[in-house]
Amino acid sequence: MLADHLILFSRYPQPGTTKTRLIPHLGEVGAAQLQRQMTEQVLRQVRSLLNSADDNMLPTSVELWFSGGTVAQMAAWLGPSWALRPQPSGDLGDRLLMAVQQAIAAGAERVVIIGADCPSLDTQTLRRAFAALREQDLVLGPATDGGYYLIGLRQPSAVLSSPFLFTGIDWGTDRVFAQTTAIAQSLRLTIATLDPLTDIDTAADLPIWDAVRQQVLSIIIPTLNEADVLPQLLAALPPSGALEVIVADGGSQDDTRAIAQQYGAVVIQAEPGRACQMNAGAAAAIGKTLLFLHADTRLPEHFASLVQQTLAQAGVVLGAFDLSIDGALPGLRWVERGVRWRSRWLGLPYGDQALFLRAETFWQLGGFLAVPILEDLKLVQRAKRLGKVAIAPAAVSTSxxxxxxxxxxxxxxxxxxxxxxxxxxxxxxxxxxxxxxxxxxx
CATH class of the missing domain: 1.10.287 (Helix Hairpins)
Known part of the structure; x- marks a missing residue:
């Protein structure tokens, strides 16, 4: 069977050149960060699709067609895992047509193209799009502004119809979806329509983005030369639409950054020092809930639901897990008991217990103090003055x-x-x- 092919259209997040309609509201840097975060969110959904078990519905190849920036800049941002292709010149229709034609020439039987402006686009929607193309000639995901966030075609109709579907369209207007549908009907194409979703283009659309962020847990991992332990850690934390993994690196000289990108983590370079690195990771995070994780610590099963359940308790502002030490040295079980007593009775968990809290609370507390040691203790002590510190009913495992x-x-x-x-x-x-x-x- 010939391959399914997924193409993402996006833009390098250069301040001043992207999300320009939001610059008056967010500023140039804020608008560029939104572009970066939404692209990363869509790519997490794509990774989740690629990693899912339903092999019959998987695209076997993915490309990212970008504008702005260079291949080197895109690779430095997103890592080497993605096939990167600069978008050609011309209007959106010209670029979409070329993307479809090149995918077909490469042997694709079904081609789906999406943008990075619709953060509500999830794995299930992508799966439905490819499934629809097994029965229909064309699939469209209508955007609430009158455009579309997804278009897909199958062979052989893709070869015959694509030159017409992308010509004579009033791009950037509320007529795009209606015009595309009318052309498809005139060509006698069978059409599948997905659920409407909202692109994030103006300040009025930002509550949609905020709602997406509410569902995301961001795990922030400060690193310095952790190439030996990262693969095992990240293999257990596959990014998805509800889970963002950020590696905040302090200048590793080994393969830490490359390994993190290989596993789909967001990688940022931060000023050395655990506190500075974790603050930088929190500043880059999408999620409204933050969890700070040491590279040699493993989270328990169902950790995401445990985090939400713990923070939902009345008055709780910060949580952590019990500690299990992965070793058999005499005395380690006594250490675990001491940690449990300190955490539960004194309300003083430490950083190796995977501290978690709402992003709003984290910044209200001022983040981690830029101190060389005990930054975790200082944060917990300040949190206790704000509310309760709770321990989730499970243990992390640390080296x-x-x-x-x-x-x-x-x-x-x-x-x-x-x-x-x-x-x-x-x-x-x-x-x-x-x-x-x-x-x-x-």
Missing amino acids: ARRWETLGVLQTTLINQGVLLAAALGVPLGRITQFYRRSRSKK
Whole structure:
């Protein structure tokens, strides 16, 4: 069977050149960030489609046709996984026609083209579009502004009809869908119509984007040379329409960034330092709920629903998980019990327990303080002044590498010494020096 082919039309998020109708409302940088985030959101839906189990409904190839920027800039942004193609000159009809014709020439039997302006477009809609083309000549996804967010054609009608479907259309008006449908009917094409969705083009459309963001959990992973542990972590966190994974890198010299992009994570370069990296990740996040995850920590099953259930409790402003240490050293179970007691009775979970909270709350607290150590404790302490800290009924699993390096007793004494020094008001710079010297002794 010949391949299905999916094409995404998008634009490089260069400030001042994209989402121009939203610049008066969001500013040039804000409009460009919206373009970036919506493109990434659509690509997560595409990845979810590619990773789904229903092989009969999968597009076997995907291309991203872009305007603005260069192939190198697009690859640096989105990684090497996507086939990138600059859009040719001409109006939208010319570009759509060329995309269809080139896909057909390459052997595609069914071609679907989408844009990056419709964040409500999900995996199920893409699957329905390809399924419709097994029975119908043309599939259209009508946009509420009178255009369309998706068009698909199948062979052999694609070869015969495509020159007409993209000619004589008043692009950018509320007549696009009606004109396209009328042409298709005059060509006697059978037509399938998907549910109407809204493109995000003006300030009036932004509540739709906000509603999409409400459904997204953004996981932020600060990294520095974590290539050895990232594959196992990211394999368990496949991005989807409801799950965004952001790797905030502090200048890795290994393959950390390339591995993260390979697994579909959003990769950003941040100023070194865990607090700065996590703040940068939060600033780039789509989700209205944030979860901060260490690269050597694994989340439990059903973590997303546990996060929402925990934050839905009355008065809860921040949550975390219990801690399980992946090791058999004598004493580790006592460490786990101590963490459980500290977290549940004192309300002081630490960063290796995957702290999570609403994005609004995070920024209300001022984010992580730009301190060299104990940034997690400082955040939790400030959150406790705002409301309750709750522990979800499941445990994350973290690597035992810290305890294996120096032993359980010495590691515990170092950690407690850091906390005692902080409680006594010792400057964090001196505490950091002590911590690093202590950790370097073997």
